[in-house]
Amino acid sequence: MDTTKQVETHATPVENVSNSHDLTREEWFEFESNRLLLEPRKQTVSTFLRVFMGLALIFYAPQAAVIIWLLLSFAGNFWMQSLIGQYAKLLSGLSEQHHVMTESMTQVAEQYKLAWRVNALIWGGASFLFIHYLPFNAQLISLVIANALAFLSITRTSVNVKLMNQVTAILILAQLLFAVLHFIGTETDDSKFQIYAIYVVYLLFSWYLLRIVGRRFANLHRSYWSAEYAKIKLIDDLKTSQQQLEIKHNALQEADKVIQRFYSGAAHDLRQPIGAMRLYVDMLETDSEENQQLISKIKQSSDSVNQLFNELFDFHKLNISSDASALKIISIEEIFTRLALHFEPIAQTKKIKLKFKRKQGNLNVNVQYFTRILSNFVTNAIRYTDKGGVLVGVRKTSEHISFEVWDTGIGIQTTVQDKIFQEFFRADAPNKDTEGLGLGLAIVSELVQRMDGARIVFQSKPGKGSGVKLSTYKIPILVLIIFRAPHKRCSRHAFQQLLGPVFTLKMPNGLDTDVSCLAR
Known part of the structure; x- marks a missing residue:
């Protein structure tokens, strides 16, 4: 032993x-x-x-x-x-x-x-x-x-x-x-x-x-x-x-970078309309014959500043609160009425057509989120359409209700399509005539994430148009937002050729007819 x-x-x-x-x-x-x-x-x-x-x-x-x-x-x-x-x-x-x-x-x-x-x-x-x-x-x-x-x-x-x-x-x-x-x-x-x-x-x-x-x-x-x-x-x-501290430290660094980009973009974009307003006021003091025209431009610059601050406040609220409003039943007619009251004067100012294809029905949605998303898409459709018009339509199936927005816009380059939902990104960055900090679609993306079962699919072709699909399966509502440029012959085949297999819903004849009218 x-x-x-x-x-x-x-x-x-x-x-x-x-x-x-x-x-x-x-x-x-x-x-x-x-x-x-x-x-x-x-x-x-x-x-x-x-x-x-x-x-x-x-x-x-x-x-x-x-x-x-x-x-x-x-x-x-x-x-x-x-x-x-x-x-x-x-x-x-x-x-x-x-x-x-x-x-x-x-x-x-x-x-x-x-x-x-x-x-x-x-x-x-x-x-x-x-x-x-x-x-x-x-x-x-x-x-x-x-x-x-x-x-x-x-x-x-x-x-x-x-x-x-x-x-x-x-x-x-x-x-x-x-x-x-x-x-x-x-x-x-x-x-x-x-x-x-x-x-x-x-x-x-x-x-x-x-x-x-x-x-x-x-x-x-x-x-x-x-x-x-x-x-x-x-x-x-x-x-x-x-390791946890390193992860949090890295997250704070990333958040700090986002904040720095935010303030940099905000400061740059806010200076432009404010500087323009000051210039217009100086011109009013020296040339009274152009007062009316300058006042209109001052209002436009003021609206730009207001829109920038609205985006800032929306972005701030999304980052400090994640509470969602309760679901509420709202009629399709009421949604269209709200959109028409807000956007028809804007379309008239740009001298483009804005038409609504209405149908009866009700939705059970977060009204605040839903209208905010639709308003953003219609805003983009009008903003990037200089000729032709915009059509807002709705159609119902046994499982979904889909909203479609068609316009004669410019589309988005393929190389930047994967960035459009990022904060402070603007596909038209070289064009400083358009307002905004590039927060609109980022806010929309955040809202969609807070809607149970919702998702967005985006597709675009330069010079032809863009398509955004917002869908939710928990609540049987499908929202389809499409920015579309006119084709010489606005046929169902042309729309399906543009959208490809991403959008498999059959195009209604009524919408085809209205788009053809807009194209003419």
Whole structure:
């Protein structure tokens, strides 16, 4: 049996234990227990005890029995040493594993614990030989050796309390059993009875001391492991916190970049209409004949400033609040009436046609979000249409209601279509005649994200038009917004050729007719 005294009870955990965040506290304790239990050590003391016990028995006990015991003892020790070698190889390759505790390591550790129990039985068998065959004085020497062996064993097995208790129980109970059997099987006088009684008391007291000392060793191990585990967990928590702080720091940096772009764009775009207003006011003071025309331009610049601030306020409200208004039932007619009241004067000012194709029906939507999205699309349709007109239509299917806006606008370049919903992006950036900070579609995108099940699909062709599809499936409403330039022949085939497979809904004849009228 491997009984070499453990020189350093608390060996430093291996580097690979840095992966211990994959293990629970008790699993990590089990790993450290197995690692210390199977730690390679010299066999000088255990080999000396085997040889000494064999020499003591060879002169009194049957030689065959002594030789068998020696062979079993050395075979058991060889078994234990081979398991220690296997575990050392597994431990050395631990850095390539994803977890600290592997199945192979657990199997080897369990076999090693079994080897300890078997070796304890072998040493317990030695007590039968020296009790039955050795003279009384030699028995006392053998008894001291056997109990010294038991005390040495706890320095190794105390890392596993269950194994320690089993090994000490086997060693002590074997001596008790063979002593009692020898006492019963031989004639003894009172003096020998007293000796046997003292021997039994000595064994029981030794067993008690072994348990006390062993548990103290075990408690020292667990205290050390607890401190090590807490340290490793603290390091893991600090690493996790550091990673979270880095993520938040990066997010703050990105937010700061957005804010910087925001203020840069806002400052630049606000200076233009304000500077124009100041110039127009100066001109009013010097040329009264053009007052009416200049006043109109001042109003236009004022409207531009107002629109810029509206975009700023909308963007601000979206970033400080995510609360959505309750759903509300509203008629299609009321939506069209609101759009007509607001946009017909604007269309008349630009001298373009604005027509509405109305139908009866009701919607259950977030009215604030819904009208804001539609208003933005109609605004864009009018803004980028200089000739022709705009058609706003609606049609119903068994599952959806779709709103369609057609215009004779300019379309958007393919290279920038994936950026139109970004903050501060304007597809017409070189053209500073159009108002806005480039926040309109970004606000629309945010609103759509807050509508359950809603999504946007955008498609455009330069010089022909653009299409935006807003759909929601949780509430059976489909909104289709399309900015469309006229074709020489406004046929259903022409519209489908433009929109492609993204829009699979069949075009109603009524809308085709109205668009043809607008084209003329």
